[in-house]
Amino acid sequence: MPVPEQYEFFIDPSRCIGCQACVQACSECDTHKGQSMIHLEYVNRAYTTQTVPVVCMHCDSPTCAEVCPADAIKKTGDGVVQTARKPRCIACNNCVLACPFGVPKMNTGAELMMKCDMCYDRTSEGKKPMCASVCPSGALAYGTRAEIMAQRQRSRPTNQFQFGRQTISTKVNMLLPREQHSEYVDVLSAMEDQGSGQDIFLMLHQD
Amino acid sequence: MATLPRNEQDIIAQFGPQRAYAHGERLETDVVPDRLVKTHCCFCGQQCGIQLKVKDNTVIGFEPWYDFPFNKGMLCPKGVKRYLQGAHPDRLLTALQRDPASPGGFQPLAYTAAIERVAAEIERIQHEYGNNAFSIISGASLTTEKTYLMGKFAHMCLKTSHIDYNGRLCMVSAGAANKKAFGVDRSANPWQDMLHTDVVWISGANVAECAPITTSYVWQARENGAKIIVVDPRITPIARTCDLFLPIKPGRDIALFNGILHLMIKNDWLDHDFIERSTVGFDALAAHVQEWTPKRTAEVTGIAQRGIEQAAEWWGQAKTSFLMHARGIEHHTHGVQNVLGAINMVLASGRIGRPNCGYGTITGQANGQGGREHGQKCDQLPGARDLANPEHRAHIADVWGMDVAAMPQPGVDAYELFRKIESGEIRGMLSICFNPKVSLPDSDFIARMLDKLEFYVAIDFFLNDSARHADIVLPGSLQEEDEGTVTQVEGRVIKINRALDCPGEARQDWRIIQDIAKQLGRERGFTFTSPREIFDELRRASQGGIADYSGITYEKIEQQGGVFWPCPSVEHPGTPRLFEPGSWNPVAKGAGPFYFPDGKARFNVAPYTPPAEDVDAEYPLILTTGRVISQFLSGTQTRRIGPLVDQYPVPRIELHPQLATQLGIGDNDWITAESRRGAITLRAQVVRTIRPDTVFVPYHWAGRKSINRLTIAAQDPISKIPEYKVCAVRVFKAAGPPAYADELEPQQ
Numbered sequence: 001m002p003v004p005e006q007y008e009f010f011i012d013p014s015r016c017i018g019c020q021a022c023v024q025a026c027s028e029c030d031t032h033k034g035q036s037m038i039h040l041e042y043v044n045r046a047y048t049t050q051t052v053p054v055v056c057m058h059c060d061s062p063t064c065a066e067v068c069p070a071d072a073i074k075k076t077g078d079g080v081v082q083t084a085r086k087p088r089c090i091a092c093n094n095c096v097l098a099c100p101f102g103v104p105k106m107n108t109g110a111e112l113m114m115k116c117d118m119c120y121d122r123t124s125e126g127k128k129p130m131c132a133s134v135c136p137s138g139a140l141a142y143g144t145r146a147e148i149m150a151q152r153q154r155s156r157p158t159n160q161f162q163f164g165r166q167t168i169s170t171k172v173n174m175l176l177p178r179e180q181h182s183e184y185v186d187v188l189s190a191m192e193d194q195g196s197g198q199d200i201f202l203m204l205h206q207d
Numbered sequence: 208m209a210t211l212p213r214n215e216q217d218i219i220a221q222f223g224p225q226r227a228y229a230h231g232e233r234l235e236t237d238v239v240p241d242r243l244v245k246t247h248c249c250f251c252g253q254q255c256g257i258q259l260k261v262k263d264n265t266v267i268g269f270e271p272w273y274d275f276p277f278n279k280g281m282l283c284p285k286g287v288k289r290y291l292q293g294a295h296p297d298r299l300l301t302a303l304q305r306d307p308a309s310p311g312g313f314q315p316l317a318y319t320a321a322i323e324r325v326a327a328e329i330e331r332i333q334h335e336y337g338n339n340a341f342s343i344i345s346g347a348s349l350t351t352e353k354t355y356l357m358g359k360f361a362h363m364c365l366k367t368s369h370i371d372y373n374g375r376l377c378m379v380s381a382g383a384a385n386k387k388a389f390g391v392d393r394s395a396n397p398w399q400d401m402l403h404t405d406v407v408w409i410s411g412a413n414v415a416e417c418a419p420i421t422t423s424y425v426w427q428a429r430e431n432g433a434k435i436i437v438v439d440p441r442i443t444p445i446a447r448t449c450d451l452f453l454p455i456k457p458g459r460d461i462a463l464f465n466g467i468l469h470l471m472i473k474n475d476w477l478d479h480d481f482i483e484r485s486t487v488g489f490d491a492l493a494a495h496v497q498e499w500t501p502k503r504t505a506e507v508t509g510i511a512q513r514g515i516e517q518a519a520e521w522w523g524q525a526k527t528s529f530l531m532h533a534r535g536i537e538h539h540t541h542g543v544q545n546v547l548g549a550i551n552m553v554l555a556s557g558r559i560g561r562p563n564c565g566y567g568t569i570t571g572q573a574n575g576q577g578g579r580e581h582g583q584k585c586d587q588l589p590g591a592r593d594l595a596n597p598e599h600r601a602h603i604a605d606v607w608g609m610d611v612a613a614m615p616q617p618g619v620d621a622y623e624l625f626r627k628i629e630s631g632e633i634r635g636m637l638s639i640c641f642n643p644k645v646s647l648p649d650s651d652f653i654a655r656m657l658d659k660l661e662f663y664v665a666i667d668f669f670l671n672d673s674a675r676h677a678d679i680v681l682p683g684s685l686q687e688e689d690e691g692t693v694t695q696v697e698g699r700v701i702k703i704n705r706a707l708d709c710p711g712e713a714r715q716d717w718r719i720i721q722d723i724a725k726q727l728g729r730e731r732g733f734t735f736t737s738p739r740e741i742f743d744e745l746r747r748a749s750q751g752g753i754a755d756y757s758g759i760t761y762e763k764i765e766q767q768g769g770v771f772w773p774c775p776s777v778e779h780p781g782t783p784r785l786f787e788p789g790s791w792n793p794v795a796k797g798a799g800p801f802y803f804p805d806g807k808a809r810f811n812v813a814p815y816t817p818p819a820e821d822v823d824a825e826y827p828l829i830l831t832t833g834r835v836i837s838q839f840l841s842g843t844q845t846r847r848i849g850p851l852v853d854q855y856p857v858p859r860i861e862l863h864p865q866l867a868t869q870l871g872i873g874d875n876d877w878i879t880a881e882s883r884r885g886a887i888t889l890r891a892q893v894v895r896t897i898r899p900d901t902v903f904v905p906y907h908w909a910g911r912k913s914i915n916r917l918t919i920a921a922q923d924p925i926s927k928i929p930e931y932k933v934c935a936v937r938v939f940k941a942a943g944p945p946a947y948a949d950e951l952e953p954q955q
Contacts, residue, residue: 014448015422015426015448016444017415017416017419017422017444017445018415018444019283019284019415019416019419019444019836020284020836020837020854021281021282021283021284021286021287021419023284024284024287024288024850024851024854025282025284025287027229027850028268028269028287030236030237031236033229033233033234033235033236034229034234045892045894046864046874046893046894046895047894047895047896048442048447048895048896049442049443049444049446049447049896050447051444128271128273128280130271133271133273133280133281134271134280134281134282134283134286134287135281136278136281136282136283136419136420136422136423137415137419137422137423137426138422138423138426138427151427151430152430153430153431153432154429154430155430
């Protein structure tokens with residue numbers, strides 16, 4: 001059964017409290033028991049308690065699949081990018097290196113790339129993924145867009161991300177402060193825009 | 208007894224703590240569980256609903272319980288991994304007796320022989336030294352049925368005054384202040400009342416780590432437009448994105464509350480009608496806070512004057528609000544005064560007893576609320592009645608069928624029990640659900656006192672750090688091996704359901720207590736055959752009291768998703784929100800919503816006093832203690848759950864880079880903190896999220912990693928809560944790693 005179309009996944013790092021309930025619950029997911037597929041890291045613990053949870057963003061054109069020499073990474077019709085197929089994966093690490101969000105993990109023991117499959121065993125039956133079920137802060141949420149946005153007046157969802165010249169659109173949404181626009185900052189723009197390297201440096205440090 | 212039966216490492220090798228990880232069926236996919244049991248988490252006072260997956264008398268995992276109204280499937284990492292406490296290699300499967308010749312210092316003993324030995328020692332000690340020479344320390348993680356039975360066991364079976372519980376380290380300051388101000392000790396509101404308020408005020412509560420599910424309520428309030436004010440010496444995760452952070456110097460909370468009240472009065476941000484109609488004592492308080500100008504408040508609290516003024520403006524002008532606090536303001540020698548200061552601010556605003564106007568203390572333990580209501584506190588009888596009150600004594604003696612004259616008088620608090628061991632007044636002790644060697648302050652003293660006892664029996668499912676000193680250990684039950692009720696943070700009575708049978712010779716705790724009573728030949732009143740029977744007696748015992756459970760039944764709890772007390776009749780739906788205008792209670796009898804004969808709440812003058820041990824030239828830094836999210840209390844359970852240990856393996860000393868630079872300390876260096884009572888060597892964690900005059904260490908570890916070897920046993924004169932949140936220390940770089948670094952695993 002496909003994951004119902006009306007259900008979407010939302011990430012709101014401003015709510016994250018770094019509790020790791022998602023990390024611990026991910027390893028209880030039936031498709032990869034004992035292994036967590038979520039990344040949760042302190043941005044810079046010396047300065048702040050800010051943490052960011054990262055699940056697979058389930059890209060519309062997944063870079064991991066595009067770079068896979070063995071054609072092992074498949075996206076199902078409902079837009080969920082699956083863990084590499086065991087018979088095909090050659091554990092080359094291309095996907096791990098290429099993913100702009102840093103999501104896939106190489107399970108060296110199993111010689112298999114593993115990643116978040118949005119709890120396919122659950123979501124394909126209409127249940128919420130483990131991480132978004134347990135998250136006590138609502139930093140990870142799963143539901144219909146109408147339902148989630150009705151609760152999040154301060155935020156707006158985006159699923160467009162810019163990495164250098166690569167624009168990536170994803171199935172998973174990131175919630176951003178409604179009032180602020182996204183900054184596009186990268187090395188290339190600083191190189192090509194006369195004098196803008198300095199500007200970008202300043203922009204990053206103004207607040 | 209003297210000292211441990213064997214050295215620490217030998218005991219650990221045999222009894223742990225070892226770390227358990229998922230393996231076997233717990234790791235296999237597509238295992239179909241025999242059943243899903245709807246119950247609650249075994250850890251904190253939030254009491255999240257959870258469904259346990261059970262197969263072959265083992266919990267193999269969990270499934271979120273989306274329909275339970277408080278947490279709607281949410282859990283923290285402790286709840287997610289709690290199932291690993293079952294089928295654990297350290298689990299006690301038989302009774303044990305102390306035996307220095309055995310490899311782990313204990314040898315198994317037949318259960319009946321152990322009960323005989325316990326009963327014989329109780330009889331001997333009480334015969335030789337009097338009834339009060341035998342003491343009981345109990346806990347608030349037990350079901351309400353068990354806590355009721357512990358109180359009855361002490362007061363009716365053993366006839367000893369000397370019972371107290373570990374809520375003494377937790378809820379008592381809030382409880383005493385709530386009784387002084389409102390006449391009743393319960394959070395005044397369901398958490399739903401937080402969602403649509405103008406201001407959420409959080410004082411001394413690391414919500415994200417100690418009450419994680421409450422985070423979702425705070426964030427939802429913020430989405431709905433609330434301003435969030437957090438008062439804490441550290442930028443905790445809940446403080447990181449709050450609207451106003453007040454970095455208070457530990458131990459100065461009353462000064463802040465008085466300062467806010469000063470500004471409320473000055474700017475006339477008061478609800479005069481409410482103060483007039485529903486309170487007494489405002490004028491004396493107003494006179495008292497006159498001296499708490501913003502300037503003085505800033506000097507004492509260490510908060511910028513601008514921050515204090517901003518907080519007062521938001522709080523003062525709010526139309527609705529919700530104030531929460533926890534141990535951060537309660538663990539002080541003036542903990543009661545701190546809480547009274549907070550309540551004064553609420554009462555002056557008039558924002559209580561209405562929708563979206565709330566106040567509550569955040570309970571720490573699973574049954575932090577229910578465990579403090581039904582008679583295991585040293586001065587208490589069931590239904591939140593007083594052991595010293597003749598009418599209350601008569602009512603309970605009648606329910607129990609005992610001679611009221613034979614009922615002992617109030618005893619002393621848990622810490623004082625240990626001082627009475629030192630003085631020789633107490634010779635024997637039974638502990639259940641309490642690990643005092645880790646959780647009480649100045650804990651080297653506690654360890655010596657455990658050794659001084661002539662007889663110590665511990666009931667537990669693991670050999671906790673205190674039980675290593677025991678003569679007899681009785682194998683008790685895990686939460687999932689029994690049923691009963693607990694009362695969670697909002698005052699909602701909920702039902703714990705049994706998922707498993709006790710393994711080996713282990714027994715449900717209430718059966719163990721009844722077996723001891725029977726062996727003593729005092730079986731009458733201790734012949735319950737189920738927790739439901741205990742609950743039915745508790746309902747009668749609580750009837751007419753303040754904490755009235757008489758209308759609550761197991762069935763009603765299931766039907767309603769919990770029942771809020773008071774619930775004085777079976778037709779009554781329960782009382783989610785206290786103090787609503789026109790509400791009835793057994794004290795005011797209709798005179799007003801508060802639990803005093805005139806129905807009015809009390810303002811209490813809360814004078815500022817500094818901590819018992821302030822900093823000085825010799826010990827120039829403030830040590831404050833608390834929790835981390837992946838561990839719970841003394842760690843008896845969570846230090847045995849591998850994934851939780853891995854998340855935060857060992858305690859560290861948090862300090863500000865400004866201080867670290869002064870002391871020549873770098874991040875991750877081994878450093879020593881030393882107080883007048885003890886020293887500890889841990890790694891440094893250098894972070895800008897703590898005041899530079901304060902260092903923080905979490906308290907979940909034992910032995911050489913236990914910060915409570917440094918904390919001070921000074922107590923609040925009213926609540927008797929210890930001052931965990933402030934003592935004076937000095938900190939310096941250690942010469943090298945401590946010996947334990949090579950000898951012990953992180954959790955040991």
